[in-house]
Amino acid sequence: MAVSPASSSTEQSVLVVGGGIAGLLSARMLARKGFKVTVVEGRAHLGGAVGSHQLAGMVLDAGAESFATRSTVVSDLLQELGLKDKIVLPNSLGSWLYLPTGAKPSPSTGLMGIPGSFDDPALKATLSASGIARARMDKFLPASVGAKAKTLGELVRARMGQQVLDNLVAPVVSGVHSVHPDKLDVDVVTPGLKDAMLRLGSLAAAAGSIRKAAPAGSAVAGIEGGMNQLSEALVQDLQRMHVRIMTGFNVIAVDRDPVTGEWTLIQRRSDVGARPIAISAPNLVMATDGPTAVRILGSHLPAHAVPSIKAGPEIALVSLVVDKPELDRAPRGTGLLISDQVTNVRAKALTHASAKWQWVADKLGEGRHVVRLSYGRSSDANSPLSEVALHDDQLITLALHDASKLLGTNISPKQLVDADVVRWQGAMPAPKAGHKEKIVAFRQSLDQLEGVCAVGAWLSGTGLVAVTKDTHAVIEAYADELLNHH
Known part of the structure; x- marks a missing residue:
């Protein structure tokens, strides 16, 4: 300069x-x-993207609702601003995946859906026996395999196979970045991953080491309120x-x-x-x-x-406040990331906010819940049939349908207490x-x-x-x- x-x-x-x-x-x-x-x-x-809106008399996040704890840079900033005492961790219920075969608990040992351990019992629910066998080949392949990959999808496919990419990595990455891993620069979305792979000899070891290098506890944190x-x-x-x-x-x-x-x-x-x-x-x-x-x-x-x-695709976040005591047991943990191969649900992710954050649950009381669904995959960005092209009331109706499928319990319009749609035009390009x-x-x-x-x-x-x-x-x-x- x-x-x-x-x-x-x-x-x-x-x-x-x-x-x-x-x-x-x-x-x-x-x-x-x-x-x-x-x-x-x-x-x-x-x-x-760090904004608020009001629902059922509560102030809730309209955009980002957490930050990664792999570094202290955000918590240090919050301390400077007098917010350190308000930092809270999410409930340790774990997240789920929604695949064409249904809802499955998400493996919790890796990075961006990449398994950090093949002993994770959740793998048996998300991969077939042949899929697990192919993924285990990662341990025996030369470290150089995939080292020149340009995209995250290319790297995962070379090391662990198509099933890991489709069932584990793609739902996570699509939920975060709105596009398939085959289109994402691996060095940007997972910095240091390939270097760790070359050093440790396998992609699983690299993903596990990066996950373990984060401070103890949850991978993310939020602020009470x-x-x-x-x-x-x-x-x-x-x-x-x-x-x-x-x-x-x-x-x-x-x-x-x-x-x-x-x-x-x-x-x-x-x-x-x-x-x-x-x-x-x-x-x-x-x-x-x-x-x-x-x-x-x-x-x-x-x-x-x-x-x-x-510009990135338009994204619509639909927040629903519902009276549904069946959700008190958090049937899908803190929420789900949804495979783009699923056809009966159009959302790309669902966060069960009142199951994820105790402060939200405390404000709502028993039986009342907040769920937030996000819409807008880049593959649908220019389609007149894209969900984000729907009017707010139509999108809320769709969100009720999708939430019912994802959470495994019917949520009727009569149980809807309040709803809001927040749209982000030209969101962050992948x-x-x-x-x-x-x-x-x-x-x-x-x-x-x-x-x-x-x-x-x-x-x-x-x-x-x-x-x-x-x-x-x-x-x-x-x-x-x-x-x-x-």
């Missing part, structure tokens, strides 16, 4: 475009280092540091003054008929989704350095093969733009851990260069 020559009155000013977690973290870090920061967000709410409190705490921290926050402003373009070196955002308020306005500063942090960052910065970069980044190289090239090209850097899930990978780690590293280096220059 080259640093712009700026006048002394504005040299410490930074514009942060995007008010999601990456943008809020960037603004917080820069403000703590003494920069004058302005955050610009196109939507009315801040926090991006919801992850949405992270967004609220970050915003409150920014307000205490007098960070200027502008919501409802869509950035149309960005220009750079060749004389002053200042970057100017051309914005339009979301209000109909509002005139464009401009805001300037010598330094710019792009904390938007990939297509927006590329659109805004593309004209300032050489054509070969502009990656082709398409990191397909070659994505990592695109990101490296894009960030290298940004080094030629004065006073500019970029952060966000499309660059770091999905999940709060990945976003927080990457944002900290990038903004730390960015701030140091600005301060050292001045």
Whole structure:
């Protein structure tokens, strides 16, 4: 990143475009280092995918509801924000898979559905005898088999066979990334997996070692009251540091003054008929989704350095509050991930929130439950028959049907207490093969733009851990260069 020559009155000013977690973290870090920061967000709410909504008088998460505990980076942040005492672990009921053969307990020893041990009894419920025999070949294959795989699907198929891919890995990966493992860059979605495989001699050993390397206890944690409190705490921290926050402003373009070196955002308020306005500063942090960052910065970069980044599929999250005492026994644990080979259910995942989080169950009381179903596989993204194309009331009806199938008990409309549909337009695109190289090239090209850097899930990978780690590293280096220059 080259640093712009700026006048002394504005040299410490930074514009942060995007008010999601990456943008809020960037603004917080820069403000703590003494920069004058302005955050610009196109939507009315801040926090991006870490938001809230109200159901049956309760505030619940409308997006992310947990964070991975493989690193302490998120818990450290929560401690800084005064939320450490609210960190809670999910109930240890385990999750399930929904396959064409029905609901099956999910193996709990591996990574992204890859078994870490072939002694896991759950394997017998999800794989045939021949499927288990093929998977066990992983132990005896040369470590080099699959080492050059570009996608996660290619790696799993080479090491453990098609059945492990179809019955274990694909439901997990599709539930998280909305696409099949054959399309996902293995080095991005499972960083370090191939290196561990080469070191330990098998894919199972690698998956097991990465799982064991996480801190003891659950692989994920949450916040009592919801992850949405992270967004609220970050915003409150920014307000205490007098960070200027502008919501409802869509950035149309960005220009750079060749004389002053200042970057100017051309914005339009979301209000109909509002005139464009401009805001300037010598330094710019792009904390938007990939297509927006590329659109805004593309004209300032050489054509070969502009990656082709398409928006991810629209995702709809349907939350249901139901009076159903039969669910008190948590018949499917904390929820299910659903194989894309299933034809009688259209959801890609179900979370039984009141079985997963004790604080939710305590607020609801016995007999009342919250289940959340997600819809929107990338394979259906452009289809007029896609579930996300349904109206909210139709989607809620479909969710009742799917929840009944998945949970093994009929839930009637009469038992529905409340429901809400939250839609995420252009959700995070899946990191397909070659994505990592695109990101490296894009960030290298940004080094030629004065006073500019970029952060966000499309660059770091999905999940709060990945976003927080990457944002900290990038903004730390960015701030140091600005301060050292001045």
